[in-house]
Amino acid sequence: MTAIKHALQRDIFTPNDERLLSIVNVCKAGKKKRNCFLCATVTTERPVQVNVVKVKKSDKGDFYKRQTAWALRDLAVVDAKDAVKENPEFDLHFDKVYKWVASSTVEKNTFISCIWKLNQRYLRKKIDFTNVSSQLLEELPKVAEESVPSGENQSVAGGDEEAVDEYQELNAREEQDIEIMMEGCEYAISNAEAFAEKLSRELQVLDGANIQSIMASEKQVNILMKLLDEALKEVDQIEIKLSSYEEMLQSVKEQMDQISESNHLIHLSNTNNVKLLSEIEFLVNHMDLAKGHIKALQEGDLTSSRGIEACTNAADALLQCMNVALRPGHDMLHAVKQQQQRFSDLREQFARRLASHLNSVFVQQGHDQSSTLAQHSVELTLPNHHPFHRDLLRYAKLMEWLKNTDYGKYEGLTKNYMDYLSRLYEREIKDFFEVAKIKMTGTTKEGKKFATLPRKESAVKQETESLHGSSGKLTGSTSSLNKLSVQSSGNRRSQSSSLLDMGNMSASDLDVADRTKFDKIFEQVLSELEPLCLAEQDFISKFFKLQQHQGISGSTTNEAEEMDGGILSRSYPSGVPQTISSEKDMIRQMMTKIFRCIEPELNNLIALGDKIDSFNSLYMLVKMSHHVWTAQNVDPASFLSTTLGNVLVTVKRNFDKCISNQMKQMDEVKISKKSKVGILPFVAEFEEFAALAESIFKNAERRGDLDKAYIKLIRAVFVSVEKVANESQKTPRDVVMMENFHHIFATLSRLKISCLEAEKKEAKQKYTDHLQSYVIYSLGQPLEKLNHFFEGVEARVAQGIREEEVSYQLAFNKQELRKVIKEYPGKEVKKGLDNLYKKVDKHLCEEENLLQVVWHSMQDEFIRQYKHFEGLIARCYPGSGITMEFTIQDILDYCSSIAQSH
Numbered sequence: 001m002t003a004i005k006h007a008l009q010r011d012i013f014t015p016n017d018e019r020l021l022s023i024v025n026v027c028k029a030g031k032k033k034r035n036c037f038l039c040a041t042v043t044t045e046r047p048v049q050v051n052v053v054k055v056k057k058s059d060k061g062d063f064y065k066r067q068t069a070w071a072l073r074d075l076a077v078v079d080a081k082d083a084v085k086e087n088p089e090f091d092l093h094f095d096k097v098y099k100w101v102a103s104s105t106v107e108k109n110t111f112i113s114c115i116w117k118l119n120q121r122y123l124r125k126k127i128d129f130t131n132v133s134s135q136l137l138e139e140l141p142k143v144a145e146e147s148v149p150s151g152e153n154q155s156v157a158g159g160d161e162e163a164v165d166e167y168q169e170l171n172a173r174e175e176q177d178i179e180i181m182m183e184g185c186e187y188a189i190s191n192a193e194a195f196a197e198k199l200s201r202e203l204q205v206l207d208g209a210n211i212q213s214i215m216a217s218e219k220q221v222n223i224l225m226k227l228l229d230e231a232l233k234e235v236d237q238i239e240i241k242l243s244s245y246e247e248m249l250q251s252v253k254e255q256m257d258q259i260s261e262s263n264h265l266i267h268l269s270n271t272n273n274v275k276l277l278s279e280i281e282f283l284v285n286h287m288d289l290a291k292g293h294i295k296a297l298q299e300g301d302l303t304s305s306r307g308i309e310a311c312t313n314a315a316d317a318l319l320q321c322m323n324v325a326l327r328p329g330h331d332m333l334h335a336v337k338q339q340q341q342r343f344s345d346l347r348e349q350f351a352r353r354l355a356s357h358l359n360s361v362f363v364q365q366g367h368d369q370s371s372t373l374a375q376h377s378v379e380l381t382l383p384n385h386h387p388f389h390r391d392l393l394r395y396a397k398l399m400e401w402l403k404n405t406d407y408g409k410y411e412g413l414t415k416n417y418m419d420y421l422s423r424l425y426e427r428e429i430k431d432f433f434e435v436a437k438i439k440m441t442g443t444t445k446e447g448k449k450f451a452t453l454p455r456k457e458s459a460v461k462q463e464t465e466s467l468h469g470s471s472g473k474l475t476g477s478t479s480s481l482n483k484l485s486v487q488s489s490g491n492r493r494s495q496s497s498s499l500l501d502m503g504n505m506s507a508s509d510l511d512v513a514d515r516t517k518f519d520k521i522f523e524q525v526l527s528e529l530e531p532l533c534l535a536e537q538d539f540i541s542k543f544f545k546l547q548q549h550q551g552i553s554g555s556t557t558n559e560a561e562e563m564d565g566g567i568l569s570r571s572y573p574s575g576v577p578q579t580i581s582s583e584k585d586m587i588r589q590m591m592t593k594i595f596r597c598i599e600p601e602l603n604n605l606i607a608l609g610d611k612i613d614s615f616n617s618l619y620m621l622v623k624m625s626h627h628v629w630t631a632q633n634v635d636p637a638s639f640l641s642t643t644l645g646n647v648l649v650t651v652k653r654n655f656d657k658c659i660s661n662q663m664k665q666m667d668e669v670k671i672s673k674k675s676k677v678g679i680l681p682f683v684a685e686f687e688e689f690a691a692l693a694e695s696i697f698k699n700a701e702r703r704g705d706l707d708k709a710y711i712k713l714i715r716a717v718f719v720s721v722e723k724v725a726n727e728s729q730k731t732p733r734d735v736v737m738m739e740n741f742h743h744i745f746a747t748l749s750r751l752k753i754s755c756l757e758a759e760k761k762e763a764k765q766k767y768t769d770h771l772q773s774y775v776i777y778s779l780g781q782p783l784e785k786l787n788h789f790f791e792g793v794e795a796r797v798a799q800g801i802r803e804e805e806v807s808y809q810l811a812f813n814k815q816e817l818r819k820v821i822k823e824y825p826g827k828e829v830k831k832g833l834d835n836l837y838k839k840v841d842k843h844l845c846e847e848e849n850l851l852q853v854v855w856h857s858m859q860d861e862f863i864r865q866y867k868h869f870e871g872l873i874a875r876c877y878p879g880s881g882i883t884m885e886f887t888i889q890d891i892l893d894y895c896s897s898i899a900q901s902h
Contacts, residue, residue, distance in 0.1 A: 001025070001107075008039065008055060012066055017044045018051070022114035024107040029089060029099035036067070038100065040114045042122070050118050052092070070094045073123055078112060079130045109136055279327070286324040287339050289346075293317045297350040302357045308394050311350075315401045318346055322405075351406040354398055355413055361392065362420040380435050380521065382528045383428055389539040400545045414544060418593045421536075426597045429529075433601045436525050437608055440518055518609055519619040525605065526627050526644075533595060533640040540590055546583040584637065591639030602647045610654045614661070617654040618696045618706075624648045625702040652705065659709045662689070666720040676731040678845030680724055683740050686717050687747040694751055707755040714759045717744065734774035735843045739850060741767040775857045778836060779865065783829070787865075789820045790872055797876075806876040814880050817873070826886040830894040833862075837898050852899065859895040863888055 001023070009020045022040040027033045036056035043049045050072040058065050070092075077093035086105040090112065092098045102108035112129070116137055119127050129137065293314035300314065301307030322343045330336050365388050403410045540546065609616040628648050631641035666682045690710070697706045721744075725736035741763045748760035789812070796806050806812055837855060844851050866888060873882055 004037070008037070008064060012053075012055060012064060013039070013041055018042065019044060021118070022111050024111035025103040026100040029101050035103075037064075038111065040072075040111065040118060042118070048122055050122050052115075072115070072118060073125060075115075075119075075127055077128045077130055078115060078132065080108070080112060080132045083131045083133045112136070279330075282327070283330065283333075283336065287321050287336065289317060289321050289343070294346065297346050302354065302395075305394060308398070311354075312397045312401070315350065315398060318343060318350075319401060319405060322347065347405055351402055351409050354395075354402060355409045358392075358395060358399075358413055359416050362417055365392075365420070365424075380432070380439060380524050380528070382432050382532050385532070385535065385539075389535065389543075392543055393539070396543050396545070399543055403545055410544075414590065418590055422594045422596060425594055429595070429597050429601055432528065433525070433605055436521055436605060439521050440605075440608060440612060515613065515615060515619065518612065518616050519623070522605075522609065522616075522620055523623050525602075526623060529598060529602075530627060530631070530640065533591065533598075533643075534634075536594065537587060537591055537639060540587055544590075546587050588637070588639050588642070595639065595643070599643050599646055602643075603650055606647065606650055606654065610658075614654070614658045615692065617651060617658050618693055620651045621648075621655050621702060621705065622696055622700045624651045625700065655705065655709070659712055662713060663716040666716050669720065669724070671724055671728060672730075676843065676845065677724065677728050677736045678731075678739065679743050679847050680721060680736075680740055682720060683717060683743055686713055687743070689713070690747065690751055690753065694753070710753060710756055711759075714744075714756055718759075718762075732774065732777075732843055734770040734777065737770040738767055738774060738854075739845060741770070742850060771854065771857060775854065775861045778840065779858055779861050783824055783832070783865075785820055786824055786869065789817065790869055793872055793876055803875045804878060807880070812876075814877055814882060817877065817882055821882065821885060824885065826890050826894075829886050829891075830898070833894050834898050855895065855899055859891070862895075863891055866891060 005020060005023050008023065013020050018041040020039055020041050024038050025035060026038055027035050034056075036054055039053045039055055041051050041053055052070045052072060052075070053066060054068040055064050056067050057063075074094050075092060077091070079091040079093070081087045081089045081091070088102040088105050088108055090100055090102065090108055092100070102111070112132060113136060115127075116129060116132075119125060292310075296307075296310040296314035297318060300311040302311060322340070326336070399410070399413075402413070606620055609620060624644065624647060628641065628644045631638060631644055635641060662682075662685070669680070669682060671677055693706055693709075697703055700706075721737065721740045725733045725740075728736050745760060745763040745767055748756050748763065753760075793806055793812055796809060796812065797803055801809070807814055807817075836858070840854055840858070841851055844854065866884065869884065873880075
């Protein structure tokens with residue numbers, strides 16, 4: 001260990017001007033045993049720094065390198081683990097806890113003792129020594145002394161640190177004198193005792209010479225003492241003069257203090273005057289309202305643009321003066337209180353005058369606008385309020401001022417505006433809807449009136465008024481539809497067309513032109529209402545300074561802003577009772593009160609349209625859905641969006657009721673027992689409905705509603721067709737199913753309705769199945785005996801009799817076969833086929849034109865049966881030479897000639 005300590009001192013610490021005091025060989029606890037050394041060192045220069053240095057052996061050689069150093073002042077705790085038993089483990093708590101295991105307990109104790117002593121001497125810091133024996137700390141064991149190389153003449157010992165610290169290096173002159181002396185005594189190196197004796201003798205000689213010199217200078221000392229006495233006397237005289245000077249300076253000091261105090265008071269007075277002037281200037285500059293502004297507030301013209309601008313500037317200046325942030329104490333000044341009272345009076349007076357003027361403007365606008373209603377009474381247009389909005393927007397800045405200063409009057413103006421405008425709009429909108437209703441109930445292009453409506457205009461008005469509060473139910477008798485009967489093929493077309501209109505009206509009175517006319521009128525009504533509501537809502541937002549959705553703007557608003565000269569502002573100062581959310585609610589409330597008649601009028605118009613023709617619900621659903629979608633894209637929470645959404649619910653209910661009525665009529669349909677069925681009326685009616693709906697709902701937003709209605713209707717049609725087919729007595733069930741499902745399949749194929757693809761396939765399958773069933777059933781009749789004979793043959797084969805042995809059966813021998821075949825010569829077959837053709841023609845209807853299709857299928861099925869009979873003869877009667885008395889070519893010729901003859 002001594003050699004290692006020597007090497008570390010020489011290689012690591014001496015170049016860094018450090019002394020190594022203690023060393024311990026350690027390794028980290030719990031890890032791979034890689035040894036290193038912890039060294040306690042101090043610097044040789046002042047101030048002394050104490051460090052704990054970690055040194056480890058280099059991996060590339062046998063030399064040691066300095067790895068980590070911690071200052072002793074950063075050490076918080078030394079934990080020896082066990083104060084009683086010998087334990088080589090210990091912990092040092094620096095920035096984190098370092099756990100070590102010493103090579104021996106002695107080295108650990110020596111190192112801890114050195115740390116304790118260095119702490120006591122240099123740091124005086126309270127390091128916590130935990131689990132350390134008190135006896136170990138009291139004994140103060142010395143750090144083992146280790147000599148360093150003689151060339152460096154250093155002594156490294158813990159116990160001799162004080163002597164080392166008191167050592168002082170020789171200065172240059174002392175070093176020079178020692179060198180000269182040693183040069184004169186060369187033997188001093190070899191004989192130190194002789195050199196020391198020589199030095200002692202020379203020192204004694206010098207001491208004697210000094211004593212003699214002192215004794216020789218006694219006279220000079222006496223002279224010196226005398227001079228000192230005279231100097232003391234002079235000092236006394238100087239002190240007396242200094243005392244007199246001090247008294248004079250004291251009086252001067254008192255005078256200067258008085259002057260200084262006087263200057264301080266003058267400075268303080270000047271400072272106070274400057275501050276007072278600043279406060280007065282602040283009050284005058286911020287609380288002085290110009291005479292022009294006062295005059296504008298008291299007498300300003302609120303009718304002209306220049307007067308409104310002057311009043312606006314004056315109101316802003318007044319608000320600035322009233323909202324000035326007064327400094328502490330200003331509100332206690334009498335003049336300030338008077339000025340504030342004056343401002344309050346001016347504000348109250350101007351607010352009262354402004355509110356009165358605007359109320360007059362509202363009333364005058366109602367009268368002026370009413371005078372223009374006459375010219376719109378015959379046109380389906382609403383009066384334009386843009387000039388009124390443009391004139392009022394000049395007061396928008398003043399309304400904002402009123403909102404910030406006197407909310408009570410602002411609220412009163414808001415209520416008055418809603419009262420006046422709601423009455424005005426109610427008159428305009430009711431007249432507008434009256435015109436729309438009259439146009440809807442007018443003459444058709446043939447000059448005829450609707451069968452269910454009154455003929456005179458007064459009666460029309462009475463009819464439309466009766467619809468206020470109506471639930472929109474269809475009127476008129478439905479008993480004729482509920483008791484439908486299937487007539488002969490001659491009048492079937494008129495019977496089918498009578499169901500085209502779901503509103504219980506004849507198709508001859510309602511055509512496409514009438515519905516197109518209704519569609520245009522309804523679209524015009526919505527197109528007139530939409531800009532009216534948007535313009536009014538945007539005006540309310542700008543005039544009453546209420547925050548709304550930024551997307552709600554139109555040409556009216558933009559023009560108003562341009563004419564206003566940029567006077568509008570969208571700033572909303574604090575202190576206003578409404579938040580942005582509540583202001584949006586206030587806009588909706590105002591719009592609801594102003595346009596409270598729109599929703600009931602729209603509902604009445606919808607009820608009238610539904611009464612005229614329930615197909616109109618399709619047009620209204622498409623138009624209303626489009627306008628609701630447009631309004632929601634602009635602002636989903638706006639009054640227009642909410643109102644149109646509510647009306648859309650009513651339209652949707654009418655549409656659903658229309659579909660339900662149609663399904664009910666299908667369910668209640670009855671057929672005649674004496675005539676053939678043909679294409680059922682509700683099947684033709686569904687075709688007309690689907691064609692019309694596809695033309696109306698092309699590119700519509702609410703296509704889903706129609707698709708749901710399609711599903712309901714087509715399922716009801718399927719069920720009703722099967723019900724009628726089961727109840728039919730004149731026409732076979734397969735014919736009813738085949739013809740009607742063929743018609744349904746053709747309709748769906750032509751219209752290409754994507755949501756009914758599954759139903760289209762189902763209709764095709766049902767048509768095919770019932771066609772095949774009808775053909776097989778019908779072909780059992782012409783060759784009945786032959787059919788029964790071969791059915792018996794197949795039954796014997798099924799019982800286990802071999803096919804070639806069937807001919808030995810008494811009932812099915814060759815003679816019986818020849819006997820049956822002779823009963824069906826070619827002439828008889830042709831006659832049977834001709835009768836079959838006539839019967840099929842009697843079953844089928846002309847509208848669907850399926851006779852040739854069915855006849856061709858019967859021909860194919862007959863040929864298939866013929867081949868089957870030939871096969872049975874060949875297998876069961878081999879070598880008999882028995883054949884049918886007609887061939888396949890004969891069958892083809894018979895079928896062709898029969899079809900051509902009819």
